[in-house]
Amino acid sequence: MKERKFKKVAGFCIAVVCVAMFLGGNAMAAEGDSPFMNLAKKRFSVRQFADKPVPKDLLIKVLEAGNVAPTAKNLQPHRIHVLTKAEDLAKLDTVSPCRYGAPVVLVFSYNSDEEWKHSQEPGVHSGVEDVSIVATHIMLQAAELGLGTTWVNMFRNSQLEKLFELPANEKTVLIMPIGFPAENAKPSRMHTTKKPLDKTVIWH
Numbered sequence: 001m002k003e004r005k006f007k008k009v010a011g012f013c014i015a016v017v018c019v020a021m022f023l024g025g026n027a028m029a030a031e032g033d034s035p036f037m038n039l040a041k042k043r044f045s046v047r048q049f050a051d052k053p054v055p056k057d058l059l060i061k062v063l064e065a066g067n068v069a070p071t072a073k074n075l076q077p078h079r080i081h082v083l084t085k086a087e088d089l090a091k092l093d094t095v096s097p098c099r100y101g102a103p104v105v106l107v108f109s110y111n112s113d114e115e116w117k118h119s120q121e122p123g124v125h126s127g128v129e130d131v132s133i134v135a136t137h138i139m140l141q142a143a144e145l146g147l148g149t150t151w152v153n154m155f156r157n158s159q160l161e162k163l164f165e166l167p168a169n170e171k172t173v174l175i176m177p178i179g180f181p182a183e184n185a186k187p188s189r190m191h192t193t194k195k196p197l198d199k200t201v202i203w204h
């Protein structure tokens, strides 16, 4: 009788542990998350990359996701330079410490003659916003396809523009290493350190 009760309790405990392990796959994942929320939580800044090239068709899929992003007045002033050649990556390494060994780097810029400019508010223009939305689409699409990315602002804009001989009206915004994450790539603590909504949202 005692043995039967012990077996029942042990079976229950094993079931509880299994359910907890299943639910605990991603520390942030929450029951009821939408597919979009799952993807947004799955993406994290990847700073360790596998030594593996990214097939061009996969890169094109990622770039297509950027192409459907909204831009002010649909002017699409953004430009994306795809760096894959060893000599270009080596050049990039001279202006940023943040390639993290990725086999591909996307350099995002915008054409300052093509961006939207506010007619009544001098200085208000959309280039950085347009590029940022395009880059965000790309980051999320990459994550969905199993690729890792990091948004990098830590580079010398003017030096990069000179090194790659960009036209004077092309302004760089960010660079984005992209590739397959290394096996040991994992989110930094910053990925889950978030202010509560009441610190960032003001209801009126």
Ligand SMILES: Cc1cc2nc3c(=O)[nH]c(=O)nc-3n(C[C@H](O)[C@H](O)[C@H](O)COP(=O)(O)O)c2cc1C
Pocket (backbone or CB within 6 Å): 043, 044, 045, 046, 047, 098, 150, 151, 152, 153, 154, 155, 187, 188, 190, 191, 192
């Ligand atoms: C505008 C911007 C600039 C960033 N610049 C850098 C950078 O230069 N180098 C870097 O390693 N990460 C950079 N990051 C990545 C952030 O540190 C990272 O997104 C943040 O800590 C949250 O972590 P997560 O991306 O893993 O969720 C940048 C992110 C943004 C949005």
